[in-house]
Amino acid sequence: MRKLPMLILGVFLGVGALMGCKSRDVVPEGDGKTRLRLWAMPNTDGPKDVLEQILGRFRAQNPDIEVEVEIIDWGAAWDKITTAVSSGAGADVFQLGTTWTSSVTAMGGLLPLDGLLQRVGGDTIFVSSARSYMKPIYADSITSFPWFVDVRPMFYRTDVLAKVGIRPEAMFADWDSYMAGLRKIKAARVTLEGQRVEPLGIAGKDWNVFHNFYPWIVGNGGGIINDLGDSVLLDDEKSIQGVLSYLRFFREGLAPRAYLEKGAAQVSHEFDEGRIAIWQETSSKLVYLERPVREGGDNSPGAKHFAAVLPPAGPAGRKLFIGGSNLAIFKSTRHREAAEKLLAFLTTDSVAVLTFCKISGFAPALEKTFQDPYYQENPNRVLFRDLVLSSKPYPAVPYWGDIETVILNKHFGNILDIAAGGPQGKGGASDGSFSEQEVRKELKTAADQIRALIQREIQSNPANAARLAGLRQKDDR
């Protein structure tokens, strides 16, 4: 019985403590300074310290503005941002993934930035492939500035290619030479440092499942939806052939099927450990691979013998995935002028952009940054600008998130199941054979579902239908 009063006391103390907690949303403004809140995701190790370091110059230039950095996890970011848009209670400046820009813009919670863009020199200060998300297809205004871009070079083992007698510039020229090179590595049955080295690593059904297929679809002249986002290209023969080209890596045993059960981080580790010769990953892997051993860097075979290269060009040219993040300002900000200063600093100040990209390993979206010796002199980074310029962004329509999250990731996951010899692949077997018809069927189903989704999206929003008609006319002209 003595426990009961203690329990009641505990509950009261707990509730009291909770009620006494200071709200994180309350920012004191007693010293006359304008206090801004910046939401960013963990883009680097020690993300808050990195941003504080970059913001040091901003604070020196703007002593009347204080910036409070808040790091929000990627998993919670979408919820937090969209909740802030609907509630009007959020940070002043915030990071948003590029493919989110059109959805969040369509919600109507972002501050127009057209005036600011004119003041900083217009959109040509950013690389062309990073511009499409600044003003999404159905938007009337610029609503975000590109901060950094996620592009994905190919990493290869210099010692493996040397041993097999392959010149990298020849192998990575186009798809045919690339396939020929992979076959040559496989036939050579390379063993280095006591380990058998497989030609290629491809991760399975993780978050990147569709991003991995994408360059093979657009590189073959296909697509998912057109640039206006109103018609579907996924079941075109060129798109289908692009998908089948990608699946040849499994069919021919150039990429181990076992990796279909691994995520990107696991296969990346396989590259580090020297078990695969070629691996494609976001450019930030360079930061890890280049870190000297004395600074905690890796002494693995992958880190000792690697180089980065542009992925091979397809029949329709080199068209690569591009991701990354933009910065935007919530319409609800009470400090528009200061928020614009902060956003402009982080996205257009070359020192700030360069510092961030050096630490994170992501490529800059600010064009002039590429003139820095950091990108001109290092052989692995000299290709960054070409990587960015070779990229083809996903169409900036508000419903892209629906298409990617629910339809593409599901059906391309199913396609990997077929490649793994899954239930749909009637001919599925350990020899890598699988039913091409099943792959075609999966793509057709996905295309039909995207078609219905687009139709519903346009029909349910008459304003979008009107804008689309205007854009079509403009296109025709």
Add this chain to the structure above:
Amino acid sequence: MIGRIWRPIRQHRVAWGFLLPAILGMVLVHFLPLVQLVGISFLDSRRTNLGLGLSAPAVGEGAGILGNYLSIFSEASDPFHLGLVDAVVNTAIFTLVVTFASIALGLAGALLVERMGRWRGFWRALLMTPWIVPAYVVGLIWGVFWQQDSGVVNNSLHALGILGEDRSTWPMWLSGSLTRWAVILPAIWREWPYALLLFSLGLQSVPPGIHEAAQLDGAGPWTRFRFLTVPLLMPAGSLVLLHGLVYNIYSFNLPLMLFGAGSGNGGRQGDLLMPIIFRNTFQRWDFGRGAAATVVLTVGMFLVVALWYRVFRSDLERIR
């Protein structure tokens, strides 16, 4: 009518006074959100009108007020409909297999532990270990265990001589037709200790004299198990069954973390209902259809619980 309700309240007003905070809490935390959920299921609440909140318009005129419900189940092109049939079938199989396998293993384990003499406390505590591991950690761990080339499962099968030397012929658990078992087995691994615990408590409450008396009457081990142990454990078993059905139908963390380092894409054989509802509701912000699907699932759960109560009512009344 009002008097009939009011009289006992006045009669026991001190007791009701103590109960009032709990009742208010239940209304606030359970009842109101449930009412709100039902309300949202009739709204056209989606990404494009998120700012309207509960003021979002009702579902379109053409489809009628039940539009969200109808589109989920009948419109093949509706994103929510995608994979729903697979997920329903997968969830039904998953729930039944995990629940009954956990009951069988839990019962066998409890009977075995009861014979461990003074060590039974130790064994019970040891066997409970999987149950205290959070479900999302179980998902992550088993995501590694199932790996074709490096996972502990295939390597153990190889060590036992079941799988051959050629690793490329080893089964793929997280991709394709075996995916269903890749979700089911970790769930059983985590849940059977809970059944063991409840059955152990049930066994301890059986008076030892009953078995001795039956033995004297000539009843063999199977007869005693069939006609004494099982009926006496029925109340505990019914609770294990209810917990298993509810917990497994609502299974979320384990399947989400098992596939693709948290991307939760289980494919046609591994996707369950909760991940599919989560993806559509919170990654696409389709609140209207998400609420409709949740209401249907909740009603289904009420029916399952009602059926359970009807079957086990007499056993439960015995506890009283």
